[in-house]
Amino acid sequence: MFPRLLAQRALHTSRPLFESPSVLESTLRDALKASMKAKDKPAAACLKTILADVTNAAKSGSNPNEPINEEGVMTVLKKGISQRTQASESYSPSSPSPHPENYSSLQKEIDLLRSFLPKSPSNEIIQTLVDKVIGALPDDIRSSKGAAGKVIAGLWEELGDKKGGVDRKVVGKMVQEALKKLQI
Template sequence: MFAQIIARRSLHTSRQLFAAPSPLETTLRNALKASMKSKDKPATACLKSILADVTNATKSSKDPNEPINDEGVMAVLKKGISQRTQASEAYAPSSSSPHPENHSSLQNEIKLLQSFLPESPSTEILQQLIDKILANLSDEVRASKGVAGQVINGLWEQLGDQKGGVDKKLVGKLVQDALKKIQI
């Protein structure tokens, strides 16, 4: 009976043995091992924090025994970068309570986490793609309400694998700005 309790408990508290983690999560775990071996304490702490967030996201998903995919891990990475960016702004030399050491360590963590995200196209390239998509749309489609969604969907199709590193808020802003230029 004791073995059944342990087996039942292990199903709920540990990763399933048969499901493999996403390649990005594996890369993060390998980077953690490397930082621990090289005794890089700031990188180790940052990676442990992100991997804890990844585990939390996995456990709070629909199926807690299935690991999240690369998009989910990228979302956790982007959230961690966003949190560290906000915190570093509070410690910036130009802020009301400057703390240069905390600011520089947070900037180093941001660079570390960004190194795991795929390269994203520049803002200029995104703008060119959006303009090209808008130019290929008919006047009726450009005048419709759902044109922004169609442009964004067309952009995601053109970007393919590169869409993971693109900031969705930036894309939305670029599309809205491009649509305003057309209407004027």
């Protein structure tokens, strides 16, 4: 009777076990295992922090029992990179209180986290796509206030799967500059 009860309970309570995590999350977990086996403590600590953030994002989502999707994991990675970038600026050699050890360790963490993001197209490619999308818009839309949104939406369509590694702030600035050049 006990094994039957245990089997029923396990099947009833372990629904999330049948849903697979995103590929990126699995890659992060595999990298954590590899860094722990290699006794790379800084990399393991960084990956543990990011995976904890991924778990927190999944639990704070609309359904806490479902794993987070690929885009959510990328968002967490980008947030971790931006946090480390801001922190490294305060330790940089040009800052008022430089600390080279902290700066180099944060740069290594940033490089580690960036290695998990998909390769993004270069700024030149993005700029040519922005110009292409702007050129395809009718004149009345190009001069309207919502032109930037239309251009960015068109750019995301053009990029397709490659949009995951693109920095949205940089793209926004590129679109605004391109639209200003048209108005001048």
